Amino acid sequence: xxxxxxxxxxxxxxxxxxxxxxxxxxxxxxxxxxxxxxxxxxxxxxxxxxxxxxxxxxxxxxxxxxxxxxxxxxxxxxxxxxxxxxxxxxxxxxxxxxxxxxxxxxxxxxxxxxxxxxxxxxxxxxxxxxxxxxxxxxxxxxxxxxxxxxxxxxxxxxxxxxxxxxxxxxxxxxxxxxxxxxxxxxxxxxxxxxxxxxxxxxxxxxxxxxxxxxxxxxxxxxxxxxxxxxxxxxxxxxxxxxxxxxxxxxxxxxxxxxxxxxxxxxxxxxxxxxxxxxxxxxxxxxxxxxxxxxxxxxxxxxxxxxxxxxxxxxxxxxxxxxxxxxxxxxxxxxxxxxxxxxxxxxxxxxxxxxxxxxxxxxxxxxxxxxxxxxxxxxxxxxxxxxxxxxxxxxxxxxxxxxxxxxxxxxxxxxxxxxxxxxxxxxxxxxxxxxxxxxxxxxxxxxxxxxxxxxxxxxxxxxxxxxxxxxxxxxxxxxxxxxxxxxxxxxxxxxxxxxxxxxxxxxxxxxxxxxxxxxxxxxxxxxxxxxxxxxx
Numbered sequence: 001x002x003x004x005x006x007x008x009x010x011x012x013x014x015x016x017x018x019x020x021x022x023x024x025x026x027x028x029x030x031x032x033x034x035x036x037x038x039x040x041x042x043x044x045x046x047x048x049x050x051x052x053x054x055x056x057x058x059x060x061x062x063x064x065x066x067x068x069x070x071x072x073x074x075x076x077x078x079x080x081x082x083x084x085x086x087x088x089x090x091x092x093x094x095x096x097x098x099x100x101x102x103x104x105x106x107x108x109x110x111x112x113x114x115x116x117x118x119x120x121x122x123x124x125x126x127x128x129x130x131x132x133x134x135x136x137x138x139x140x141x142x143x144x145x146x147x148x149x150x151x152x153x154x155x156x157x158x159x160x161x162x163x164x165x166x167x168x169x170x171x172x173x174x175x176x177x178x179x180x181x182x183x184x185x186x187x188x189x190x191x192x193x194x195x196x197x198x199x200x201x202x203x204x205x206x207x208x209x210x211x212x213x214x215x216x217x218x219x220x221x222x223x224x225x226x227x228x229x230x231x232x233x234x235x236x237x238x239x240x241x242x243x244x245x246x247x248x249x250x251x252x253x254x255x256x257x258x259x260x261x262x263x264x265x266x267x268x269x270x271x272x273x274x275x276x277x278x279x280x281x282x283x284x285x286x287x288x289x290x291x292x293x294x295x296x297x298x299x300x301x302x303x304x305x306x307x308x309x310x311x312x313x314x315x316x317x318x319x320x321x322x323x324x325x326x327x328x329x330x331x332x333x334x335x336x337x338x339x340x341x342x343x344x345x346x347x348x349x350x351x352x353x354x355x356x357x358x359x360x361x362x363x364x365x366x367x368x369x370x371x372x373x374x375x376x377x378x379x380x381x382x383x384x385x386x387x388x389x390x391x392x393x394x395x396x397x398x399x400x401x402x403x404x405x406x407x408x409x410x411x412x413x414x415x416x417x418x419x420x421x422x423x424x425x426x427x428x429x430x431x432x433x434x435x436x437x438x439x440x441x442x443x444x445x446x447x448x449x450x451x452x453x454x455x456x457x458x459x460x461x462x463x464x465x466x467x468x469x470x471x472x473x474x475x476x477x478x479x480x481x482x483x484x485x486x487x488x489x490x491x492x493x494x495x496x497x498x499x500x501x502x503x504x505x506x507x508x509x510x511x512x513x514x515x516x517x518x519x520x521x522x523x524x525x526x527x528x529x530x531x532x533x534x535x
Contacts, residue, residue, distance in 0.1 A: 034126035041153035043120030053144035092298035145211035156182035165202040197265035409438035483524030
């Protein structure tokens with residue numbers, strides 16, 4: 001069970017019904033603009049700040065709404081879900097508010113919070129919904145995010161996001177923030193002499209970005225020290241600000257590809273430099289960062305609540321409640337799939353630069369759709385197990401893995417081709433090997449179990465997991481030990497093996513690598529042995 005799988009302890013207050021929408025009504029287009037997630041010093045205080053801000057905008061909520069496990073206003077504009085498991089308390093609140101610069105548009109703002117035994121996380125997502133297809137909106141972080149940023153320590157690696165622009169007097173401390181691996185926010189530096197070119201000055205820019213970026217003002221007396229710290233090629237150009245994306249390294253080997261941008265500040269009333277900088281900073285928040293996979297959203301929490309209710313009803317024999325819970329689970333997973341696709345398909349500009357990443361998201365959405373179909377089938381035959389029978393033909397292994405191992409293990413197109421051409425006689429060994437990787441191996445890599453335990457499980461099943469080949473040796477084999485995944489080239493540095501025979505009918509090899517960012521096992525080749533220079 002991963003950090004998303006947060007089960008409700010109590011079933012009270014979980015009764016709910018799905019909303020029925022007119023299937024002929026076109027759904028509004030949506031685009032995700034902001035996504036920030038990080039550590040927060042006080043999880044309960046961050047939730048209270050969100051409640052206060054949303055209630056001030058929406059109007060008073062009923063008594064007890066804040067303590068409920070699930071809450072939704074009559075107009076549907078505010079919705080909250082909460083879950084607890086293994087000492088962690090997950091919470092999410094979604095708020096819909098009009099976007100006032102144009103009609104038929106609204107902001108869908110979702111706040112997430114995870115309070116653990118030793119650490120608390122907080123996050124915010126902001127999506128624009130429109131019936132007109134126009135996404136040209138004035139950008140500013142939500143009020144609740146500004147309040148959390150101003151009142152609590154919200155950030156990562158001991159560095160917090162600030163509510164106001166900072167004077168860059170301590171270059172050493174600034175460089176520590178700039179080079180922190182955990183930094184998920186953009187850092188913007190503008191010289192004291194040029195700050196007047198920003199409408200409203202640096203304070204106005206930081207106000208729009210509070211909770212999503214930090215703005216620094218560089219005094220003249222620190223310019224030389226600043227240039228020496230970040231590199232003279234990355235100093236502030238005349239009449240420009242400098243934007244540092246996450247991942248900054250002052251020793252970057254190619255300055256022209258460095259993740260830092262000069263942003264011009266012309267004295268032109270027709271050009272709003274602050275709006276341009278804000279748009280780029282917002283876009284940078286969509287990149288991966290800490291807590292991204294650790295903070296479940298509202299739909300994820302509701303999904304687990306429905307699953308828990310279904311299982312409780314199954315034990316008690318309450319078929320009517322179980323059917324209702326399964327229907328809600330189907331609807332929630334469908335919405336999750338739709339949001340995954342919407343996140344992958346942003347704008348034409350981003351789509352062109354992220355075709356391979358889009359394919360990965362679509363594959364994940366396909367797996368979700370397959371799971372939805374199986375859940376719908378369960379509505380007609382209560383009591384069946386979630387996962388179907390293990391396949392007996394190699395042609396069915398790919399679909400089985402997509403359904404049963406979704407979110408844990410992924411087969412690349414090359415691996416699926418290997419299955420179609422498979423000659424290994426015992427398909428049950430292939431299924432057992434993939435299950436080992438998706439279960440005990442993944443648990444080990446995520447720090448959930450002892451490595452010795454995985455070794456023992458492998459031994460008992462007749463498998464051995466070892467390094468396949470070093471990167472240097474693999475480079476001598478061309479592309480044999482490399483596979484494309486998520487837009488990058490990866491070495492299949494590990495393999496699970498069974499049998500020592502040279503005969504492909506009796507020799508099983510599953511080549512894979514661990515994707516730490518997504519916390520999944522990626523299988524690139526199976527079941528045949530890959531050739532080397534010596535074999």
